C-alpha cells in the first residue's frame with residue numbers, strides 16, 4: 001500500500017464525507033511545487049484554489065509568520081494589535097478609497113459581515129423593514145455558512161438583524177438590463193463577483209461592473225463586490241473593482257490575502273461605512289495577528305517582486321499558449337490575469353485533471369466542462385511552458 005493510500009484509509013475512518021476522499025495527500029511545498037506523501041512532486045497550477053498567492057514556503061511569508069508567532073499569536077478583539085491596524089491601513093491605501101475595514105476568517109465570514117452591514121444600512125434607510133431584498137447573480141458563489149445568529153438567544157445581538165434568511169432575486173451574470181429590471185424600492189443591495197470563479201472563470205462583458213454601480217446608485221441600493229477570489233492581485237490588479245474604475249460600497253476579500261493563512265477582510269466606503277455600531281458584529285479569530293502579519297508579507301512581496309505585472313504577463317502567456325495548442329477538445333480559453341478557465345467541448349475536465357496529475361501537474365475541474373487554473377502569482381515563464389507541454393500531452397490522451 002502506498003503512503004497516500006494509507007492516509008486515504010485513515011481519512012475515510014476519521015473525516016466526514018462532505019469532500020469525498022481526495023486523490024492526493026500533500027505534505028510539503030516550495031515555490032510553485034508541492035510534494036505528496038509518496039514523494040512525488042507536482043507543478044501547482046491550482047495554488048490551493050487561488051490561495052497560495054506568493055507560492056509555497058516563500059521565505060518572506062515563513063519569516064513573518066514565525067516572527068509574529070514568537071511575539072504574539074492572539075489578543076481577542078478587546079485589544080488593538082499593531083499588525084491588524086497596519087494591514088487595514090495597507091488595504092485602504094491599495095484601494096485608494098476612504099474605507100474602513102473589518103477582518104473575518106475567510107470568504108464566507110467576510111460575506112456574512114457584508115450582509116449584516118447591508119441589513120443594518122437598509123434598516124436605517126427604512127426602519128419599517130421593507131428594504132431587505134438582495135439581487136444576486138445566477139452562477140455566483142459567496143460561501144457556505146448558514147445562520148449562527150439565527151440560533152443565538154441574545155436579543156441584543158440577534159434582533160437588529162432579524163429576520164433570518166434573505167429574499168433574493170437571481171439575475172443572469174453580465175446582464176445589466178436584468179439587474180435594472182430586478183431593482184425596486186425593496187432592494188437593499190446587489191451582490192456579485194467581478195469574475196465568477198467557482199462558476200468556471202466567467203468574465204462579464206466590459207463595462208458591466210460600471211453599469212451595475214450606476215444602477216445601484218440610481219436606486220440608492222448598496223453594491224457589494226465579492227473579491228474573495230478576484231482580489232489581491234489574481235487579475236493582475238490589486239482589485240478587479242479598482243481595475244474597472246468603480247468604488248463599491250462593500251468589498252470582501254479572502255483567499256490569497258494572507259498567502260494561505262485563514263483571513264477575510266471587508267472594506268466599506270460611503271453611506272454604509274457607519275452602519276455597524278459597537279456590539280453589532282464580531283468574531284473570535286478574525287484578523288488574528290499571525291494572519292495579519294502574513295498578509296502584510298504577501299502585500300510587500302507582491303509589491304517588491306512586481307507580481308501584479310507577472311500575473312498579467314504569465315496569465316497572458318498561459319491563455320495564449322493554451323489557445324495555440326489548437327486542441328479540438330477546447331471550445332474557449334478565458335480569464336484575466338493569472339486566472340484562466342479552459343472550457344472543453346464535452347465533460348472531460350475531470351479526465352484532463354487526472355491525466356495532468358499523472359504527469360505531475362495539479363489543476364482543478366471547476367465544472368465538468370471547465371478546467372480552472374489559479375497558480376501562485378510567482379509562476380515563471382519556464383513553469384508556464386512546462387504546464388503547456390503537459391496539457392498538450394494530457395489532451396492527446398483524453399478520448
Ligand SMILES: Cc1ncc(COP(=O)(O)O)c(C=O)c1O
Pocket residue numbers: 106107108109111141142143144193197198226227228229230254255
Ligand atoms: C467569490 C467567492 N466568495 C466566497 C467564497 C467562500 O470563501 P471561503 O471558502 O473562504 O469561505 C469563495 C470560495 O471559493 C469565492 O470564490
